[in-house]
Amino acid sequence: MAGVSSPDLPPAPPRGTTVAQLGEFGLIGHLGPRFAQGPHVYVGPGDDAALVRTPQGHVVVSTDLQVEGRHFRREWSSALDIGHKSAAQALADVTAMGGRTHSVTVGLATPGDLEAQWALDLADGIAEECALVGASVVGGDLTRADEVMISLTVMGACEVAPVLRSGARSGQVVALAGRQGWAAGGLAVLGRGFRSPRALVEAFRRPEPPYDAGPQAARAGATAMIDVSDGLVADLGHVAQDSGVRIDVQTSAFELAEPFHAVASALGVDPMGFVLGGGDDHALAATFASLDDVPDGWRVIGSVLEGEGVTVDGGDYDGERGWDHFA
Amino acid sequence: MAGVSSPDLPPAPPRGTTVAQLGEFGLIGHLGPRFAQGPHVYVGPGDDAALVRTPQGHVVVSTDLQVEGRHFRREWSSALDIGHKSAAQALADVTAMGGRTHSVTVGLATPGDLEAQWALDLADGIAEECALVGASVVGGDLTRADEVMISLTVMGACEVAPVLRSGARSGQVVALAGRQGWAAGGLAVLGRGFRSPRALVEAFRRPEPPYDAGPQAARAGATAMIDVSDGLVADLGHVAQDSGVRIDVQTSAFELAEPFHAVASALGVDPMGFVLGGGDDHALAATFASLDDVPDGWRVIGSVLEGEGVTVDGGDYDGERGWDHFA
Numbered sequence: 001m002a003g004v005s006s007p008d009l010p011p012a013p014p015r016g017t018t019v020a021q022l023g024e025f026g027l028i029g030h031l032g033p034r035f036a037q038g039p040h041v042y043v044g045p046g047d048d049a050a051l052v053r054t055p056q057g058h059v060v061v062s063t064d065l066q067v068e069g070r071h072f073r074r075e076w077s078s079a080l081d082i083g084h085k086s087a088a089q090a091l092a093d094v095t096a097m098g099g100r101t102h103s104v105t106v107g108l109a110t111p112g113d114l115e116a117q118w119a120l121d122l123a124d125g126i127a128e129e130c131a132l133v134g135a136s137v138v139g140g141d142l143t144r145a146d147e148v149m150i151s152l153t154v155m156g157a158c159e160v161a162p163v164l165r166s167g168a169r170s171g172q173v174v175a176l177a178g179r180q181g182w183a184a185g186g187l188a189v190l191g192r193g194f195r196s197p198r199a200l201v202e203a204f205r206r207p208e209p210p211y212d213a214g215p216q217a218a219r220a221g222a223t224a225m226i227d228v229s230d231g232l233v234a235d236l237g238h239v240a241q242d243s244g245v246r247i248d249v250q251t252s253a254f255e256l257a258e259p260f261h262a263v264a265s266a267l268g269v270d271p272m273g274f275v276l277g278g279g280d281d282h283a284l285a286a287t288f289a290s291l292d293d294v295p296d297g298w299r300v301i302g303s304v305l306e307g308e309g310v311t312v313d314g315g316d317y318d319g320e321r322g323w324d325h326f327a
Numbered sequence: 328m329a330g331v332s333s334p335d336l337p338p339a340p341p342r343g344t345t346v347a348q349l350g351e352f353g354l355i356g357h358l359g360p361r362f363a364q365g366p367h368v369y370v371g372p373g374d375d376a377a378l379v380r381t382p383q384g385h386v387v388v389s390t391d392l393q394v395e396g397r398h399f400r401r402e403w404s405s406a407l408d409i410g411h412k413s414a415a416q417a418l419a420d421v422t423a424m425g426g427r428t429h430s431v432t433v434g435l436a437t438p439g440d441l442e443a444q445w446a447l448d449l450a451d452g453i454a455e456e457c458a459l460v461g462a463s464v465v466g467g468d469l470t471r472a473d474e475v476m477i478s479l480t481v482m483g484a485c486e487v488a489p490v491l492r493s494g495a496r497s498g499q500v501v502a503l504a505g506r507q508g509w510a511a512g513g514l515a516v517l518g519r520g521f522r523s524p525r526a527l528v529e530a531f532r533r534p535e536p537p538y539d540a541g542p543q544a545a546r547a548g549a550t551a552m553i554d555v556s557d558g559l560v561a562d563l564g565h566v567a568q569d570s571g572v573r574i575d576v577q578t579s580a581f582e583l584a585e586p587f588h589a590v591a592s593a594l595g596v597d598p599m600g601f602v603l604g605g606g607d608d609h610a611l612a613a614t615f616a617s618l619d620d621v622p623d624g625w626r627v628i629g630s631v632l633e634g635e636g637v638t639v640d641g642g643d644y645d646g647e648r649g650w651d652h653f654a
Contacts (some may be wrong), residue, residue, distance in 0.1 A: 013443045020439030024469055027443060034450045035464035040429055043465075050465035052430045055484050057384030061465065063432035063480055067472045102367055103379045105390035107434075107478045112347030116340045116354060123361045137362035138370075138377035138388065142351055145394045151434045151478035153390055157382050 009033050043162060046242070048096035048227050049154075051162050060156045062093035068148040076190050079118045081205040083125020085280075086150050089229065091133055092209040092282040094156040096227035098163040098218025100211075101133050106140035107151035114148065122150070133211050160218050167223040168243035168287040174302035175294045177213035177284045179203060180232060180254070184278025185263050185271070192267060197259035209282035213297060217286045220295045225286040231279045233317055236302075236310045239287070246307030248314055249276070253301040273319050276312060336360050370489060373569075375423035375554050376481075378489050387483045389420035395475040403517050406445045408532040410452020412607075413477050416556065418460055419536040419609040421483035423554035425490040425545025427538075428460050433467035434478035441475065449477070460538050487545050494550040495570035495614040501629035502621045504540035504611045506530060507559060507581070511605025512590050512598070519594060524586035536609035540624060544613045547622045552613040558606045560644055563629075563637045566614070573634030575641055576603070580628040600646050603639060 010030055019027055028045075037044040042058070043051040049062035066072060066089070072082045087104070094101045106126060110119060123137075130137060135154070168174075185197075186204025195201060209227070217225055224243055228235045233249070240247045251272055260271035287304055288294050310317065337357055346354055355372075364371040369385070370378040376389035393399060393416070399409045414431070421428045433453060437446060450464075457464060462481070495501075512524075513531025522528060536554070544552055551570055555562045563574045578599055587598035614631055615621050637644065 017443045018440045019443050022443045038463040041463050045466050054384045057381045063434050065434040065468045065470045107390050107392040113345045116344045116346050116349045123358050136365040136368050139372050141392045143392045153480040
């Protein structure tokens with residue numbers, strides 16, 4: 001992907017088309033060609049993070065926005081938890097390249113009547129989460145706005161070549177590191193006004209991305225990797241599309257822990273939906289050339305085949321796939 | 328500033344204190360000590376940009392937020408202009424360290440009913456402005472929000488040692504590169520419902536930071552440098568404070584161009600107020616050891632003295648000093 005040049009611009013959307021009508025991915029499709037990539041850009045837009053050559057080195061970089069009411073709710077999570085979760089989401093993008101974050105900038109927009117302590121607790125959460133990977137918050141910006149918005153930019157480095165979304169090949173295996181579906185279960189519980197099972201609610205409030213598993217997978221020769229943020233099927237779909245393959249997920253690979261059964265019977269839903277459609281845990285999904293390459297702590301969950309898209313147990317999946325942030 | 332460690336936390340603000348009551352700089356004072364700086368951080372929060380050592384090199388980084396209604400108005404500026412101006416504001420921070428930006432990430436939060444073409448025009452403006460310094464937009468994030476918010480993170484490199492705010496010493500001279508006060512004049516005009524003098528309105532809509540002047544000043548041995556974004560007196564105040572000196576500005580150094588007189592007589596204000604209080608031009612202010620060091624294109628506007636704060640023509644300045652983004 002070095003020195004990507006701009007393809008021609010797609011035809012302009014019809015006059016009056018809104019961003020909601022175009023959709024997140026439609027808008028991205030129009031935006032991408034507008035940003036020419038210089039020869040120093042090794043990985044540009046479209047993967048978990050970008051990778052840039054600097055005069056003597058490189059930097060892996062990703063930016064995440066979190067908006068109150070869409071990405072978090074002050075009545076569901078403490079400011080400390082929101083800080084942890086916002087940072088976790090951003091840090092996981094560098095992890096998913098096989099890298100480790102060294103530096104973070106924070107932009108915070110808030111209403112003027114927000115309690116200052118809330119902002120300080122948020123900062124503590126961000127700082128504590130960043131400390132888990134040895135990263136420093138080196139700068140940022142503050143401004144006033146009608147809603148709380150948090151913008152985090154994470155910068156890191158890779159020890160070995162970065163692992164992109166585009167390297168999966170037919171015949172390889174798909175593996176997962178970290179919890180998957182727990183946060184989605186917690187969100188479902190909170191959405192119904194409950195506060196338990198506590199393990200799921202806590203998983204939603206404070207995800208625990210497997211930060212060490214990203215560099216571990218890179219060293220083990222992972223061929224593709226992604227941070228599961230939109231939903232497992234949706235994110236494996238990004239890998240399938242960028243790699244030109246089909247990915248099949250085997251549900252038998254997932255043991256549903258007890259809290260899933262509790263929430264499933266309480267809400268009358270299939271708990272496998274949380275596993276296949278949930279994203280907030282920031283698990284890592286990666287492909288490896290063979291079973292022998294899969295490192296300790298990773299669980300094989302499927303296989304890479306010829307074709308396109310994602311199948312579940314060999315068939316179409318008609319459940320929730322994930323999120324479009326403009327839908 | 329290498330390896331800055333966290334001082335003790337200041338006492339918590341009284342319960343119920345809002346961010347507006349604490350103020351932007353009050354909040355920053357509470358936030359700073361929360362973010363421990365690792366040994367790889369050469370310059371942490373508090374200057375125009377941070378400077379981080381990476382495994383083989385370094386990166387200069389800064390983040391800026393722009394919120395509709397506070398930083399820009401869609402009825403005053405086109406999306407293309409807002410893109411140019413947002414990028415200019417962010418890029419100027421790296422310039423003010425003596426660096427050049429190579430990479431940019433863009434976060435965009437918008438209402439769903441925003442016309443998609445507006446977002447695309449914004450992107451074009453950002454891309455065009457970044458191209459002026461050879462920078463690539465390498466990534467970003469899109470999400471929905473009630474207001475339009477733009478978050479830009481700029482990453483760059485310095486050829487020589489970065490120029491901080493803290494290096495001004497008594498006996499040195501203060502110089503300025505770029506237009507100063509034009510954008511503030513344009514803002515005053517727009518605020519009264521006028522559209523002329525056109526030169527000032529255009530300066531507000533699309534500032535022209537002197538991108539080459541930052542690296543030029545660094546090579547010439549500038550002792551301190553800042554991007555004038557809050558207002559000339561306010562930003563020189565940051566240099567004075569960080570350097571432990573007084574800065575005196577001589578108003579005779581500024582020739583007021585014709586449009587200033589036109590707008591001053593129309594609005595009944597002293598046009599020097601635009602020069603001393605205005606910030607949106609993103610001029611660069613720097614200090615140099617002697618007049619001989621001041622490079623071509625820079626104009627001497629004052630001197631560094633013992634003491635503290637900023638004086639104008641040797642006396643106190645009681646006009647508009649600049650902006651507090653929570654006021």
